[in-house]
Amino acid sequence: MSTSSTRPDFRSSGAARRLGSMRRRMAAAVLLLSLLLVALTDALHIANDAQWRQLVLDRHMLSMLLRDIALVLLLSLCLCLALDRLLLRPLRRLAASTEAFDPTRPPPLAELVAAEPPAAEPAELQQISDSISRVHQRLWLQLRDEQDRAAQLRAEIERQQEALQQARQALELKSRELGSLSRVDTLTGLPNRREFDEALRREFKRAQRLRSRLALAVLDLDHFKRFNEVHGNVAGDVALSRFAGLLAERVKRDTDLVARLGGEEFVALLPGSGIEEAVALLEPLREELRVLALPQPALGPERVLTISIGLAAYSPAHPYLSPLALLQAADEALYIAKHAGRDRISLASSKPN
Numbered sequence: 001m002s003t004s005s006t007r008p009d010f011r012s013s014g015a016a017r018r019l020g021s022m023r024r025r026m027a028a029a030v031l032l033l034s035l036l037l038v039a040l041t042d043a044l045h046i047a048n049d050a051q052w053r054q055l056v057l058d059r060h061m062l063s064m065l066l067r068d069i070a071l072v073l074l075l076s077l078c079l080c081l082a083l084d085r086l087l088l089r090p091l092r093r094l095a096a097s098t099e100a101f102d103p104t105r106p107p108p109l110a111e112l113v114a115a116e117p118p119a120a121e122p123a124e125l126q127q128i129s130d131s132i133s134r135v136h137q138r139l140w141l142q143l144r145d146e147q148d149r150a151a152q153l154r155a156e157i158e159r160q161q162e163a164l165q166q167a168r169q170a171l172e173l174k175s176r177e178l179g180s181l182s183r184v185d186t187l188t189g190l191p192n193r194r195e196f197d198e199a200l201r202r203e204f205k206r207a208q209r210l211r212s213r214l215a216l217a218v219l220d221l222d223h224f225k226r227f228n229e230v231h232g233n234v235a236g237d238v239a240l241s242r243f244a245g246l247l248a249e250r251v252k253r254d255t256d257l258v259a260r261l262g263g264e265e266f267v268a269l270l271p272g273s274g275i276e277e278a279v280a281l282l283e284p285l286r287e288e289l290r291v292l293a294l295p296q297p298a299l300g301p302e303r304v305l306t307i308s309i310g311l312a313a314y315s316p317a318h319p320y321l322s323p324l325a326l327l328q329a330a331d332e333a334l335y336i337a338k339h340a341g342r343d344r345i346s347l348a349s350s351k352p353n
C-alpha cells in the first residue's frame with residue numbers, strides 16, 4: 001500500500017511503538033514457551049531415570065540439554081523472523097497508511113483499483129487494507145460533494161447579500177427623495193410650508209429665550225390671477241420660479257429662511273432682524289422684480305408684475321404671544337398693502353396681539 005507525501009514519521013508514532021513492543025513480547029513468549037517445552041520434556045525424561053542424582057554429572061545429558069537449548073533459540077529466532085515478515089511488517093505498513101489517512105486529500109490512484117494482494121502478505125491483511133482504502137475513497141468523495149455544495153451556498157449567499165445591499169441603497173435614495181419632497185416646493189425648489197412652519201416655531205422660541213428679534217415678511221405677487229389668465233399657467237409658473245430665484249438670491253444669510261407658502265405667496269423669516277433691517281433687505285426686491293419686466297396686463301399696457309409685502313417683527317419691546325400671532329400680523333400687514341394699492345411694503349401695527 002502506498003502512502004501519501006505527508007506521511008508522518010512512522011517510527012516515532014504510537015502504532016510503531018505498539019507494534020515494536022508486540023514483536024518483543026512475541027519473541028519473549030516464544031522463547032519462554034520453547035524453554036518450558038524443553039524443560040518439561042527433559043524433566044519427564046529425567047523422572048524416568050532412577051539415577052537422577054547422577055544427572056548433573058552426566059555429560060551426555062548436559063550436552064543434550066545445551067543442544068536442545070540452542071535448537072530452541074534458533075527455532076525461536078526463525079519464528080520471530082517469519083512472524084515479523086509475514087505479520088508485523090504488513091501490519092506496520094497498514095498502520096502507517098492509516099496514520100497518514102487524510103480525508104481532505106484524494107486517495108492514491110492505486111487504492112482506487114482493486115489490486116491483487118502481494119504474494120508475501122496474508123490475504124486477511126490485504127482485505128483490511130482494501131477496506132480502509134474504500135472507506136478513504138468514500139469519505140473523500142463525500143467530502144468533495146460537501147465542499148461543492150458549500151461553495152454553491154457561499155456563492156448564493158454572496159449574490160443575496162449583493163441584492164440586499166442594492167435594495168438598501170435604492171430604498172435609502174427613495175426615502176431621501178421622499179424626505180426632501182415633503183419639505184421642498186417642487187416648482188421653485190424653495191422650502192415648503194411644512195419646513196417654514198417648523199422653522200417659525202423654532203426661531204420664535206429662540207427669540208423668546210434669547211430676548212432677540214425676529215422679522216417675518218409675507219410676499220404676494222399682485223394680480224397674479226390676471227397674469228395667469230393672459231399669459232397662461234406655464235408662463236405663470238415661470239414667473240413664480242423667477243421671483244423665487246430673486247428672493248433666494250436676496251435673502252441668503254445662513255440663519256434666514258425663504259419659503260413658498262402656496263400659490264403666489266412666499267415668506268421670508270429673518271432671525272436677529274428688526275423691522276428696519278427687514279425693510280432695507282426687502283425693499284430692493286420690488287425693484288429687482290420690476291427689472292424682470294414680466295408684463296402685467298391687469299395694470300394696463302407696459303405695466304409689469306409687482307409684489308406686495310406685509311412685515312411684522314418680534315422683539316422684547318414688541319413681543320407676540322405665539323408664532324401664529326406673528327404670522328397673522330404679517331398677513332394683516334400684507335392685506336393692508338394690497339388694499340393700499342399693492343406694490344409696496346406695509347408694516348404690522350406696533351401694538352402686537
Ligand SMILES: Nc1nc2c(ncn2[C@@H]2O[C@H](COP(=O)(O)OP(=O)(O)OP(=O)(O)O)[C@@H](O)[C@H]2O)c(=O)[nH]1
Nearest residue numbers: 220221222223224225226228233234236237263264
Ligand atoms: N401658474 C401658476 N399659478 C398659480 C399657482 N398657484 C396659484 N396660482 C394662481 O395664482 C392666482 C392667485 O390669484 P388670487 O388669489 O386671486 O390673487 P391675485 O390674482 O394675485 O390677486 P391679489 O393677490 O389680490 O393681488 C390664481 O389664479 C391661482 O390659480 C402655480 O403654482 N402656478
